[in-house]
Amino acid sequence: MNRIAKGIMLVFMALGGVAQALSVDIPTVLQGKKGGALASAVREHCRPERVLSQMYGEGGVWAAFRTTDADGDGHVVDRYSSERRLFNADGVSPTVGMLTDCIVNPSWWATDASAAEGVDFDLYNLIPCNSEVPGNKKMYPPGIVTNAAYDNGFWRSGIGSLSGVEVNFYEPADEYKGDFARAIMYVAVVYPCKLWSNLGENFFDDNSFPTLNGYSRELLLKWHRADPVSFLETRRNDAVEAIQGNRNPFVDYPDIVEHIWGDKADESFDIPDEPTPLKAVYSLKEARIHLISPYVPADAKWTVDGRSVGASFVETASLGVGVHELRFSSATKSGKLKIRIVE
Numbered sequence: 171m172n173r174i175a176k177g178i179m180l181v182f183m184a185l186g187g188v189a190q191a192l193s194v195d196i197p198t199v200l201q202g203k204k205g206g207a208l209a210s211a212v213r214e215h216c217r218p219e220r221v222l223s224q225m226y227g228e229g230g231v232w233a234a235f236r237t238t239d240a241d242g243d244g245h246v247v248d249r250y251s252s253e254r255r256l257f258n259a260d261g262v263s264p265t266v267g268m269l270t271d272c273i274v275n276p277s278w279w280a281t282d283a284s285a286a287e288g289v290d291f292d293l294y295n296l297i298p299c300n301s302e303v304p305g306n307k308k309m310y311p312p313g314i315v316t317n318a319a320y321d322n323g324f325w326r327s328g329i330g331s332l333s334g335v336e337v338n339f340y341e342p343a344d345e346y347k348g349d350f351a352r353a354i355m356y357v358a359v360v361y362p363c364k365l366w367s368n369l370g371e372n373f374f375d376d377n378s379f380p381t382l383n384g385y386s387r388e389l390l391l392k393w394h395r396a397d398p399v400s401f402l403e404t405r406r407n408d409a410v411e412a413i414q415g416n417r418n419p420f421v422d423y424p425d426i427v428e429h430i431w432g433d434k435a436d437e438s439f440d441i442p443d444e445p446t447p448l449k450a451v452y453s454l455k456e457a458r459i460h461l462i463s464p465y466v467p468a469d470a471k472w473t474v475d476g477r478s479v480g481a482s483f484v485e486t487a488s489l490g491v492g493v494h495e496l497r498f499s500s501a502t503k504s505g506k507l508k509i510r511i512v513e
Contacts, residue, residue, distance in 0.1 A: 196419060199464050200426065202446040204438045206379035209430050212359045212419055215464075219415030221291040226263050231270060231291065233262045235298050238409040247402065249346045250325050251300045264298070271299040273350060274357045275309045278370030285363045293410045294356050294418050306340075311373040312350060313339030313389060332372060332385055348397025351390040352420040355427060358382055380431055387431050394420075394427050445483070452511045454491065458483040459509070461496070466505070470498040486511060 199211045224230040236257055239247045245254045246265050255265045264270070273295050279286030289295055306320040306327045318328040330339040342350045358374060358381040366374050373386045382390065399421050407421045420427055429439040445460035452459055460483045461472045472479045475494050489511055497506040 195464060196417070196422075197441050197444045198447050198462065200419065200423065200439055201441055201444050202438050202449065204429050205435050208426065208439055209359050209379055209381070212426070212430075213362065216356075216416055216419050217360050218288060218292055221288045221414060222293070223291065225270060228262055230262060231293070231296055232264050232298075234293060234409075234413050236261055237412070238293055238406050239298050246298050248300055249297055249342065249349065250303050251322060252324055253300065267301050268298055269301050269304060271297050271303050271307070273297065273353045275368075275370075277309055277368055278366055278374070279361070279363055280367035281365045282363045282367075286361055289357065289361045292357075292360075293414060294353055308338070309368055310338045310340045311369050311386070312354065313337065313341060315339050315341040337369075337372065345397065347393035348395075348399065349403055351393040351397075352399070352403070352418060352424075352427070354386075355382070355390060355394075355420050355431075356418045358386075359430075382431060391427065391432050394424070399424050448496070448507070448509065450509060452486055452509060454486055454511060454513055456486050459486055459489075461498075466498050467500040467503055470500040470503070473497045 196215060199215050200208060203211050222229065222231055222234060226232055235246065240257065241247055241254075244256055246257055246268060248255070248268070250271070255268060258265055272290060274289070276286055276290045279289070302320075302322070308327075310327060313330045313332065315326050315328045315330050317330075318326040320327045324343045325341060327340040328338065329336050330341075331337070362376075362381055363370070363374065364376055365371075366376070373383065375381055375383045380387065403421050407417050411417045423439075423441065425434070426439055428434040429437060445458075445462055448459070448461065448463045448466075461479060462468075462482065474484055474489065474496050491511050491513060493508055493510050495506060495508050498504060
């Protein structure tokens with residue numbers, strides 16, 4: 171029996187041979203989901219296929235930064251400073267005066283280290299930074315700094331308020347607040363933790379949906395809305411995908427944020443012109459049932475209630491209210507499932 175996403179009440183019955191792994195089309199697995207189901211789809215399908223294993227040298231993080239975090243003139247993109255520095259000539263070591271920043275500090279997973287596997291080398295959580303950052307950012311969560319202990323005119327760290335309690339925060343520059351928000355949202359969904367450590371417990375809930383607590387949800391939504399996805403983020407998504415094999419969906423589809431944590435959390439996420447994968451229950455108000463699924467080969471032939479289907483969909487009204495059996499067959503895989511149509 172094939173493994174299917176949690177919460178989807180479809181059962182595909184293997185009829186011949188061992189099911190082969192299928193490449194997953196990300197828009198397909200996100201389409202039509204909302205809230206916790208949408209977050210679960212991101213968690214299951216948007217993790218890195220591979221991560222780097224070293225900071226320096228060939229195949230290391232700083233070699234990767236030359237494609238993920240370079241401007242058009244060979245300078246390093248530093249989201250913590252307006253100062254421009256060139257990459258080293260060797261291409262594999264950090265630029266003088268620069269280090270590497272983990273946007274979400276790995277120490278936050280100290281009591282549940284297995285949940286953090288890969289996060290310290292996941293390029294969506296790593297960016298180059300000037301050498302002053304680690305000593306001033308420390309393990310602080312992001313927030314609004316009202317009393318700065320450090321301020322270089324671009325970003326700052328210091329005291330802010332969390333539920334009336336003074337807490338140390340770091341605050342990125344306005345032009346990058348959305349970038350940080352979408353990176354943190356990615357980490358929160360892809361690397362959920364059972365028990366957060368250090369200041370992480372003030373920022374994240376446990377690994378049950380929605381992961382972000384009330385404070386962090388409000389903050390990150392505000393930053394996400396105020397600073398939309400930029401060309402720099404999109405270009406970085408392309409470059410990281412080439413290395414890790416995955417993308418940050420909150421950059422590709424910013425509206426997902428609203429459908430998980432925001433004003434549309436009770437609405438299904440819809441990618442225009444993207445057909446909705448098969449699900450367990452349909453309403454007669456839905457015009458079509460698209461015969462697609464990330465778990466079924468794209469070249470599969472379909473029958474519905476024993477009748478062959480020549481198109482990639484069936485009209486919902488043509489089937490009517492009740493339970494219907496769908497069967498598919500391809501050169502590598504075959505199976506069946508049942509759907510229910512209601513008024």
